[in-house]
Amino acid sequence: MTKSEIEAAVFAALRQIAPEVDPTAIDRELPLRDAAEIDSFDFLNLLIGIQERLGVEIPEADYRRISTLDSLIAYNSVFAANTAPFPPLAYPPAES
Amino acid sequence: MGEYRMPSLGADMQRGVLGHWLVKPGDRVSRGDIIAVIGTDKADIEAEVFEDGVVERLLAKPGDELPVGAVLATIRGDAGPPAPNEPSAPAPPPAPASVRASPLARRLAAEWHVDLASIAGTGPGGVIERHDVEAAAKHVPPPEPARPGASEPSVALSGMRRAIAVAMARSNWEIPHYYLETSIDMRTALAWLEQANAVRPLKDRLLPAAILLKAVVRALAIVPELNGHWVDGQPRSSAAIHLGVAVALRQGGLIIPCIRDAGPRSVDDMMQGLRGCVERARSGRLRTSDLSDATITVTNLGDLGVEVVHGVIYPPQVALVGFGRIRERPWAEDGMLGVRPVLEATLAGDHRASDGRDGARFLDALDKLLQKPDTL
Numbered sequence A: 001m002t003k004s005e006i007e008a009a010v011f012a013a014l015r016q017i018a019p020e021v022d023p024t025a026i027d028r029e030l031p032l033r034d035a036a037e038i039d040s041f042d043f044l045n046l047l048i049g050i051q052e053r054l055g056v057e058i059p060e061a062d063y064r065r066i067s068t069l070d071s072l073i074a075y076n077s078v079f080a081a082n083t084a085p086f087p088p089l090a091y092p093p094a095e096s
Numbered sequence B: 001m002g003e004y005r006m007p008s009l010g011a012d013m014q015r016g017v018l019g020h021w022l023v024k025p026g027d028r029v030s031r032g033d034i035i036a037v038i039g040t041d042k043a044d045i046e047a048e049v050f051e052d053g054v055v056e057r058l059l060a061k062p063g064d065e066l067p068v069g070a071v072l073a074t075i076r077g078d079a080g081p082p083a084p085n086e087p088s089a090p091a092p093p094p095a096p097a098s099v100r101a102s103p104l105a106r107r108l109a110a111e112w113h114v115d116l117a118s119i120a121g122t123g124p125g126g127v128i129e130r131h132d133v134e135a136a137a138k139h140v141p142p143p144e145p146a147r148p149g150a151s152e153p154s155v156a157l158s159g160m161r162r163a164i165a166v167a168m169a170r171s172n173w174e175i176p177h178y179y180l181e182t183s184i185d186m187r188t189a190l191a192w193l194e195q196a197n198a199v200r201p202l203k204d205r206l207l208p209a210a211i212l213l214k215a216v217v218r219a220l221a222i223v224p225e226l227n228g229h230w231v232d233g234q235p236r237s238s239a240a241i242h243l244g245v246a247v248a249l250r251q252g253g254l255i256i257p258c259i260r261d262a263g264p265r266s267v268d269d270m271m272q273g274l275r276g277c278v279e280r281a282r283s284g285r286l287r288t289s290d291l292s293d294a295t296i297t298v299t300n301l302g303d304l305g306v307e308v309v310h311g312v313i314y315p316p317q318v319a320l321v322g323f324g325r326i327r328e329r330p331w332a333e334d335g336m337l338g339v340r341p342v343l344e345a346t347l348a349g350d351h352r353a354s355d356g357r358d359g360a361r362f363l364d365a366l367d368k369l370l371q372k373p374d375t376l
Helices: A003-017 A040-054 A060-066 A069-081 B103-111 B130-137 B159-174 B187-198 B208-222 B267-282 B356-370
Strands: B002-005 B015-021 B034-039 B044-048 B053-058 B065-067 B071-076 B177-185 B228-231 B234-237 B243-245 B296-300 B319-323 B327-333 B336-350
Touching: A003 A040, A003 A069, A040 A069, A040 B208, A040 B267, A060 A069, A060 B187, B034 B071, B044 B103, B103 B130, B177 B356, B187 B208, B187 B336, B208 B243, B208 B267, B208 B296, B208 B319, B208 B356, B243 B267, B336 B356
Parallel strands: B243 B296, B296 B319
Antiparallel strands: B002 B071, B015 B034, B015 B065, B034 B044, B053 B071, B177 B336, B228 B234, B319 B336, B327 B336
């Protein structure tokens, strides 16, 4: 997925929990909870919305890494790319 | 024959507006089915029917404002005979092409200067509901600022604000409040929560609120004087615990849905109950069972960064529990100084129904329970 596709998915998840907030207009470096006035319930639902769209399940231990909109998009850019299945290994390995 | 009446959806509710019917004569209904949407000052409520049967006649039409207790429809129980055939009234002329919207959606549209005619409704039958107005509202330009020197227009109180004003004024007038607070070390509880969430999928994750609510329920078993109502000059303790949860709405205002029968719920059940209440409250889809009278209310403003909550009891309840923000504070224990995540818990009590000693026992029990979260 491209970064803009990931951004679009995050924006869509954010609009679902805060429909009156324009994700393109909020301060991307402020903590999201302040920038979009979302509480812990909203935040959990945001992560569920992102998981539905990108397949990324963010562990609680990583919450401190995704506190801003920018860091949330960056995190998903790394992990969404890695949810694609690896190509099957040939076994036994082809003889060189 | 059963009569379906305008339900009472709050201690101060006098009248409600029938928004729209979700059934028609001849439909079979079962206990718990949602058969209508009723508008109150605070929200549109999905009204459930409490008996099995067949809908006979719809006596109220959308938009009718009726007092609590007014008959809205008749429902024939399965054992009852059908009503005698009445000549059917001529079908009313079709309404002019007016916009179908729930009462709450209409009020929000008026407050936010949103044109209802421009919105496609996503409710049953294309009805415009609150979330449709919310989505449209973000595209509306702000109203023209008043010219300098022009006098400020008076702002009419919204229905919700009025309802809150009435309830809070009544509380302060009637209830002699006492307040207690305590600091709770949440280190063990938060560590337990992190471990619990590590083995749960995202949609089943527990928020701190779930274990706080569970601890409240367990502490109420020790101090039952705080769980119930003050009615006709007497305390009426309740065997069941129906937890009112104060939910802030995104466009402002507060609503108090209720997690019914919270006593036997596990922490996971409590989380699902809380999730249901919050989501229904915020999407304007509360049900009558959500708004039955709570026996105690919990308010949690910690998410907003407020450290301590000294709240106002919602009559006829006799107590309110408040939880502030969990934040790191210096903590002395066994002669050593450390840093712990600390939560300020408060209790507002009705001094007619309990006294400071009861409140102190409650907060002490709450603290002890949160130090052993695996026993919750």
